[in-house]
Amino acid sequence: MTHHLAPDQQLELYYWMRLTRAFDESMIAYWKQGKGIGGTFSQRGHEAISVSAAYALEPDDVIAPMHRDLGAYLLRGLSPRRIFANLLGREAGVSRGRDANLHGMGDLERNIIGFVSHLPHSLPVAVGAAMSFTYRKEPRVALTFTGDGASSTGLFHESLNLAAVQRAPIVVIVENNQYAYSTPLAQQTAVPDIAERASGYGMPGVMLDGNDVEAVYAGVREAVDRARAGDGPTLIEAKTMRMLGHAVHDGAEYVPAELLAAWEEKDPIRRYTRLLLERDVADAQELAEIDRRCEVEMLDAIEWAEQMPLPQADTVTERVYAA
Amino acid sequence: MATESLTYGFADAPEAPSADRQITYIAAISEALREEMRRNENVFVMGEDVGGGFGGAFKVTKGLADEFGDGRVMNMPLAEGGFVGAGTGMALMGLRPVIEMQFADFISSAFDIIVQFAATAHYRWDGAVPWVIRAPSDGGIRSGPFHSQNPEAWFIHTPGLKVVAPATPADAKGLLTAAIRDNNPVIYFESKPLYRSVKGYVPAGEHVTPLGQANLVRSGSDLSIITYGSQVREALTAAAALAQSGIEADVLDLRTLKPLDEEAILETARKTGKIMVVHAANQLAGLGGEIAARIAEKAFEWLDAPVCRLGGLDTPIPFSPPLEDAYRPNALKIEALARELAAY
Ligand SMILES: Cc1ncc(C[n+]2csc(CCOP(=O)(O)OP(=O)(O)O)c2C)c(N)n1
Ligand SMILES: [Mg+2]
Numbered sequence: 001m002t003h004h005l006a007p008d009q010q011l012e013l014y015y016w017m018r019l020t021r022a023f024d025e026s027m028i029a030y031w032k033q034g035k036g037i038g039g040t041f042s043q044r045g046h047e048a049i050s051v052s053a054a055y056a057l058e059p060d061d062v063i064a065p066m067h068r069d070l071g072a073y074l075l076r077g078l079s080p081r082r083i084f085a086n087l088l089g090r091e092a093g094v095s096r097g098r099d100a101n102l103h104g105m106g107d108l109e110r111n112i113i114g115f116v117s118h119l120p121h122s123l124p125v126a127v128g129a130a131m132s133f134t135y136r137k138e139p140r141v142a143l144t145f146t147g148d149g150a151s152s153t154g155l156f157h158e159s160l161n162l163a164a165v166q167r168a169p170i171v172v173i174v175e176n177n178q179y180a181y182s183t184p185l186a187q188q189t190a191v192p193d194i195a196e197r198a199s200g201y202g203m204p205g206v207m208l209d210g211n212d213v214e215a216v217y218a219g220v221r222e223a224v225d226r227a228r229a230g231d232g233p234t235l236i237e238a239k240t241m242r243m244l245g246h247a248v249h250d251g252a253e254y255v256p257a258e259l260l261a262a263w264e265e266k267d268p269i270r271r272y273t274r275l276l277l278e279r280d281v282a283d284a285q286e287l288a289e290i291d292r293r294c295e296v297e298m299l300d301a302i303e304w305a306e307q308m309p310l311p312q313a314d315t316v317t318e319r320v321y322a323a
Numbered sequence: 324m325a326t327e328s329l330t331y332g333f334a335d336a337p338e339a340p341s342a343d344r345q346i347t348y349i350a351a352i353s354e355a356l357r358e359e360m361r362r363n364e365n366v367f368v369m370g371e372d373v374g375g376g377f378g379g380a381f382k383v384t385k386g387l388a389d390e391f392g393d394g395r396v397m398n399m400p401l402a403e404g405g406f407v408g409a410g411t412g413m414a415l416m417g418l419r420p421v422i423e424m425q426f427a428d429f430i431s432s433a434f435d436i437i438v439q440f441a442a443t444a445h446y447r448w449d450g451a452v453p454w455v456i457r458a459p460s461d462g463g464i465r466s467g468p469f470h471s472q473n474p475e476a477w478f479i480h481t482p483g484l485k486v487v488a489p490a491t492p493a494d495a496k497g498l499l500t501a502a503i504r505d506n507n508p509v510i511y512f513e514s515k516p517l518y519r520s521v522k523g524y525v526p527a528g529e530h531v532t533p534l535g536q537a538n539l540v541r542s543g544s545d546l547s548i549i550t551y552g553s554q555v556r557e558a559l560t561a562a563a564a565l566a567q568s569g570i571e572a573d574v575l576d577l578r579t580l581k582p583l584d585e586e587a588i589l590e591t592a593r594k595t596g597k598i599m600v601v602h603a604a605n606q607l608a609g610l611g612g613e614i615a616a617r618i619a620e621k622a623f624e625w626l627d628a629p630v631c632r633l634g635g636l637d638t639p640i641p642f643s644p645p646l647e648d649a650y651r652p653n654a655l656k657i658e659a660l661a662r663e664l665a666a667y
Contacts, residue, residue, distance in 0.1 A: 062416070099447045106448030113415060114448040118439045124405045125440060128412020135367070135394060135418060142412075155435075158405030165400060166409075320482050322451035322506035 149180020497532025
């Protein structure tokens with residue numbers, strides 16, 4: 001591995017994946033109790049990708065996550081409190097009640113670009129952020145995520161072509177989780193490896209095991225370094241599985257049980273737990289302590305978010321325009 | 324044909340004409356671009372064919388690459404969604420892209436990014452998007468259904484955008500300067516038939532036409548013609564003909580279509596009590612409907628006749644001259660409707 005991760009870094013990756021999972025589990029339990037507002041998207045299965053991609057960036061780099069990238073938001077410094085408040089439509093939420101679930105969680109001070117529902121619209125915008133670095137000769141990189149379904153859009157093609165022709169310092173990660181809502185990959189594209197398309201744009205295409213947190217980190221880090229060195233964009237396909245429904249309302253009965261069972265064996269957090277124990281980076285008790293810390297953080301976040309006020313109705317027309 | 328007359332109607336523009344500063348509408352656009360690029364290194368242009376020595380389909384950006392280099396005059400692949408998206412990302416990072424549509428008609432290929440992403444980013448998470456899209460719009464020049472459109476209503480209907488449409492060289496410069504300096508996404512509809520057919524006084528150096536301010540370009544007490552873009556010239560032609568029959572018209576040039584200068588609209592409505600709204604865009608669900616509604620809501624007691632509208636027909640814009648002339652408002656049609664209104 002080109003980028004060796006020290007033991008404390010390995011534990012950090014473990015912590016962020018755990019926190020992402022704890023958030024996801026509390027969120028889904030909360031919604032199942034009927035207390036949620038609107039809908040929200042499951043994260044299970046995507047933790048290794050969103051966490052390690054964000055971990056591979058410098059603070060000055062720009063990230064444009066999508067709806068499966070809770071881990072990236074957490075890593076970038078949005079607290080579980082403020083994110084849960086966003087889910088509950090609170091004034092203290094990242095979008096101040098203006099947008100639902102993880103949508104609208106942009107924060108330029110943390111170099112986060114918020115997404116819209118329309119896919120893959122963060123992609124050209126992130127390419128533009130990367131082009132601004134070239135324009136200003138700044139040694140910064142942009143990174144964005146998109147889905148296997150979103151890779152079928154015209155804008156996906158337009159954006160990758162533009163990124164390549166501009167040699168933009170960007171890393172594009174396709175989180176191939178085998179489904180777009182109920183549509184399986186085979187009905188989405190006739191080319192099973194989306195990374196293969198990269199050659200059609202004139203950029204490297206990299207296929208990664210999206211459930212191997214260190215493999216994703218290494219692959220993303222290499223692409224980030226290449227972008228920072230002025231060698232242009234990379235298309236990364238990280239293969240994983242959406243382990244729950246598309247969103248909380250979706251039972252995903254259309255996903256074959258055997259498929260889920262096979263992927264359950266490859267659960268990114270369980271795999272990493274085994275690896276850390278094997279390597280003696282931590283013992284079971286130390287890992288359990290991290291798990292407990294994450295649970296406590298989530299209890300605190302939910303309690304805090306529930307106590308936060310909803311926005312005042314008379315602020316509804318504020319901030320449509322920048323001053 | 325009225326669209327081919329040269330300087331009509333602008334000799335009595337509000338600024339005193341000065342012989343050395345009579346420039347065309349299109350030159351005024353280029354001048355604003357060049358001056359803003361000199362003033363602020365964050366300002367740059369991007370679009371199809373804008374770079375190198377070519378300077379865009381209409382040559383608005385010609386010479387800019389020589390002065391500012393290719394890095395600030397960026398040729399884009401044929402991908403409006405992609406490069407308006409990229410412009411949005413660059414704007415979020417604090418740059419000020421001026422994005423050229425080759426023709427306004429092609430803005431529909433970037434519609435999604437404009438209305439879903441750029442227009443909502445500030446409301447949702449304080450993401451300011453200070454770009455300008457320059458959209459060469461408008462017809463009357465026999466360019467057919469896909470090189471003649473006036474799609475401003477789509478964008479006026481979109482919260483978070485601003486929309487402008489200059490009618491004179493001075494405002495072409497002043498509104499573009501203001502649009503570039505504004506911290507929001509602004510769509511700048513420039514009128515192709517005005518490009519080289521109109522010359523007028525344009526102040527040298529810094530010249531800003533504030534957004535949101537209409538301009539009363541002719542004063543009369545019998546009726547009001549509220550309009551914008553190339554139809555201002557048509558309205559002034561009509562008003563001159565009406566004056567020969569003793570009918571004096573107010574002509575209000577809106578200049579900014581969003582946000583609307585409601586005060587100016589209500590003021591002329593209350594003054595004359597007889598209002599017509601004219602635009603080259605098709606009439607159905609166009610801006611004229613909104614203006615008529617606001618007048619009905621807020622100046623009803625002052626009205627002496629129903630507010631009437633004149634706009635394009637509810638058809639694609641036809642190519643062949645008799646068909647396009649039937650489609651499109653012009654000075655003669657304005658004059659005819661104004662005579663009916665005056666007689667009401
Ligand atoms: C342009 C567009 N059409 C439809 C939708 C509705 N929609 C939301 S997510 C989704 C599936 C996306 O699949 P994929 O890109 O694979 O991402 P995933 O949800 O699997 O992570 C769809 C169809 C959308 N958001 N955008
Ligand atoms: Mg998918």
